[in-house]
Amino acid sequence: MNTIKPQSNPMELSLLQSIFFLLLLLALFLLALFLLRQNPSKTPSTIHGLKPHPLLGHLPHFLSNRHRILDWFTETLLRSPTHTISLRILGGSAAAVVTADPRNVEHMLRARFDNYPKGAHSASMLHDLLGGGIFNSDGDPWRRQRKAASFEFSRRSLRAFVVDAVQSELAERLLPLLEKAEEDGDVVDLQKVLERFSFDNICKVAFGEDPGCLSAEGFAGRNFEFMQAFEEAQNIVIGRFMSPLRVAWRVKKLFDVGSERRLRKLMATVHGYTAEIAVRARREGTGASSEQKRDLLSRFASDETHSEEFLRDVVTNFLLAGRETTSSALTWFFWLVSARPDVQRKIVDELRSVRAAAVDRMLGFDELREMHYLHAAITESMRLYPPVPMDTQSCREDDVMPDGTFVGKGWQVSYSAYAMGRLPDIWGPDCEEYRPERWLEDGVFRPESPFKYPVFHAGPRMCLGKEMAYIQMKSIVASVLERYQFQVVGKDGSPESILSFTLRMKGGLPVRFQKRDE
Numbered sequence: 001m002n003t004i005k006p007q008s009n010p011m012e013l014s015l016l017q018s019i020f021f022l023l024l025l026l027a028l029f030l031l032a033l034f035l036l037r038q039n040p041s042k043t044p045s046t047i048h049g050l051k052p053h054p055l056l057g058h059l060p061h062f063l064s065n066r067h068r069i070l071d072w073f074t075e076t077l078l079r080s081p082t083h084t085i086s087l088r089i090l091g092g093s094a095a096a097v098v099t100a101d102p103r104n105v106e107h108m109l110r111a112r113f114d115n116y117p118k119g120a121h122s123a124s125m126l127h128d129l130l131g132g133g134i135f136n137s138d139g140d141p142w143r144r145q146r147k148a149a150s151f152e153f154s155r156r157s158l159r160a161f162v163v164d165a166v167q168s169e170l171a172e173r174l175l176p177l178l179e180k181a182e183e184d185g186d187v188v189d190l191q192k193v194l195e196r197f198s199f200d201n202i203c204k205v206a207f208g209e210d211p212g213c214l215s216a217e218g219f220a221g222r223n224f225e226f227m228q229a230f231e232e233a234q235n236i237v238i239g240r241f242m243s244p245l246r247v248a249w250r251v252k253k254l255f256d257v258g259s260e261r262r263l264r265k266l267m268a269t270v271h272g273y274t275a276e277i278a279v280r281a282r283r284e285g286t287g288a289s290s291e292q293k294r295d296l297l298s299r300f301a302s303d304e305t306h307s308e309e310f311l312r313d314v315v316t317n318f319l320l321a322g323r324e325t326t327s328s329a330l331t332w333f334f335w336l337v338s339a340r341p342d343v344q345r346k347i348v349d350e351l352r353s354v355r356a357a358a359v360d361r362m363l364g365f366d367e368l369r370e371m372h373y374l375h376a377a378i379t380e381s382m383r384l385y386p387p388v389p390m391d392t393q394s395c396r397e398d399d400v401m402p403d404g405t406f407v408g409k410g411w412q413v414s415y416s417a418y419a420m421g422r423l424p425d426i427w428g429p430d431c432e433e434y435r436p437e438r439w440l441e442d443g444v445f446r447p448e449s450p451f452k453y454p455v456f457h458a459g460p461r462m463c464l465g466k467e468m469a470y471i472q473m474k475s476i477v478a479s480v481l482e483r484y485q486f487q488v489v490g491k492d493g494s495p496e497s498i499l500s501f502t503l504r505m506k507g508g509l510p511v512r513f514q515k516r517d518e
Contacts, residue, residue, distance in 0.1 A: 062087070069242075070416070070418045070419075070499060070503075073098055073390075073418075073419055077099075077419045078422075082405065083419075083425070084098070086406075097407050097412075098413075098415075099401070100416050100420045100426075102420070102449065102451045104402055104403055105415045107402050108413060110451070112399065115396045115397055115399055116395060117139070117396060118136065118394065119394020119396075121394060121412070122394060123138070125237065125240045126237060128263060129233055129270075131312070132313055133313035133317030134146060134149060134317050136317070146464075148303075152296055152299050153467075158296070159365060159471075161205060162468050162472070163364060163365050163368075163471060165201055166201060166475045167475065169200055169204075174197055174479075175479060177214065182484065182513040182514060182515060185512070187511065188510070189509060190331065191327065191331040191504065191508040191509040195323065195327040198322060200213055200214050201322070201472060202319055202322025202323050205322070206315065206319065206322060207281060209277055211224075213227055226270065229266045234320070238500050241392075270316070274316055275312050277315050278308050278311035281295075281297045281298050281301040281311060282308065296314075296318060297314060300314050321463075324387065325465075326469050328387040329378065329381065330476060330477070331505050332503070333381040333477065334488075334509060335488060335491070335495060335509055336434050337377070343434075344481055346373050346436075347373060347374050348481055348516075350372075350373045350374060363478060365471065368471060368475065372440065372443060372445040373443075374477060374478060375474065376436040376438075376440050378470070379439050379445075379453075381434065384421050384422070384434060385497075386417040386421065387455070388417065388503075389416065389417055389502075389503045390416050390418065391454070392412050394410065395407045395410065396409065418503070420452070450462065456469075484514060484515060484516060485515075486513045487514070488510065488511055491507075491510070
């Protein structure tokens with residue numbers, strides 16, 4: 001029997017050849033552009049032991065360490081006398097500067113704030129996900145959103161609403177879930193549980209929606225589909241930043257192929273969900289009193305100058321900030337204290353002391369504020385495992401950092417909070433040790449400069465949700481540790497991390513709970 005071989009379609013081959021030729025020309029053009037822009041007098045020849053390759057610069061070093069990029073940056077910054085490096089990729093120009101020097105961080109985020117915006121390049125890569133929201137805008141659009149958000153976050157009524165939302169989610173979902181797992185002897189992926197808790201909580205606080213992802217019903221259905229689509233879309237967008245060629249994602253998007261085709265479908269799900277929330281907020285917010293507008297979105301929606309697309313972006317931006325950061329911080333916190341029964345004991349003792357002095361023995365805002373050791377324990381864990389381990393700005397005009405590093409117009413400038421937490425020059429010789437006491441003075445929490453500890457960013461873009469995040473994290477930790485001891489299962493040594501918008505733990509955090517004897 002003769003085998004009939006499938007014949008290639010000449011038109012398909014022609015299209016593929018054209019695409020390949022276009023990509024080749026584009027790569028050659030970019031290479032030539034980098035070579036023309038080379039200025040050796042402003043660019044170091046090596047990165048403290050890492051010699052650049054001909055034409056490719058430091059690209060091979062970057063690619064070989066992509067799977068451990070945070071640790072690679074930390075090791076390289078530690079070798080640098082100034083804790084700053086200039087990366088050269090393709091040709092000879094430095095395309096990026098990475099620093100762990102608090103002086104440089106203050107220079108970027110405060111002293112010369114206007115010279116270091118997010119920038120058009122970063123904004124374009126994030127636009128599909130965040131639109132023109134507060135975390136992806138510069139200039140007047142950012143200032144208007146910041147002013148409005150700052151006013152709302154300062155309201156006492158919002159703070160009370162946050163406490164109520166957290167306590168409700170704890171009592172009705174998280175604690176019953178852990179109790180059942182303890183009774184059945186089940187192992188719980190605590191990272192996944194915390195992500196769902198944070199998702200439910202930020203939805204309630206930010207736009208008055210309860211997706212119920214931590215409930216039994218929430219593990220399926222449209223709410224869960226949205227949460228999954230949102231998470232996958234984030235990973236694809238982060239992949240754009242990790243690509244050594246800036247235009248690679250644009251080419252894929254132009255031809256609607258690969259990850260960009262997948263992103264388009266995911267964002268249709270995300271935008272469909274968030275648009276419904278925005279429309280409902282606009283409808284319900286019309287004519288409502290200020291007392292009735294408890295969630296953040298309803299307060300924005302009452303301003304009729306805001307379009308539905310703007311409100312949709314508000315939803316997405318606050319969702320990203322509220323869901324990702326607290327769940328990431330708590331996952332690493334619980335892993336750290338799993339090996340520190342002394343820290344757990346001190347937290348429980350402090351909690352019981354605060355409860356004994358409370359009128360109704362409930363953990364309200366005032367009670368949480370009095371828990372200085374717990375505040376220090378969470379702050380210390382974020383020093384070592386910051387939820388946002390790196391942040392990047394763009395340089396508007398040529399500049400020189402306080403440590404003497406030249407920064408060219410259009411270069412990307414990043415600071416690594418992850419590396420800063422591991423520098424002896426900043427935190428002393430015990431910088432890699434988890435020690436909550438470093439934050440306490442006579443038992444009272446004492447904060448550090450935000451430029452030394454930029455976990456919540458710093459300067460004009462300082463995180464508005466910082467207090468909200470601490471309320472949520474302290475409530476969860478106090479409620480869980482008061483009732484349970486726990487053991488991490490199957491995590492020998494330091495867990496691997498996954499760099500998305502936040503620092504996630506690879507493989508989750510499998511935990512088995514056991515009720516405290518007392």
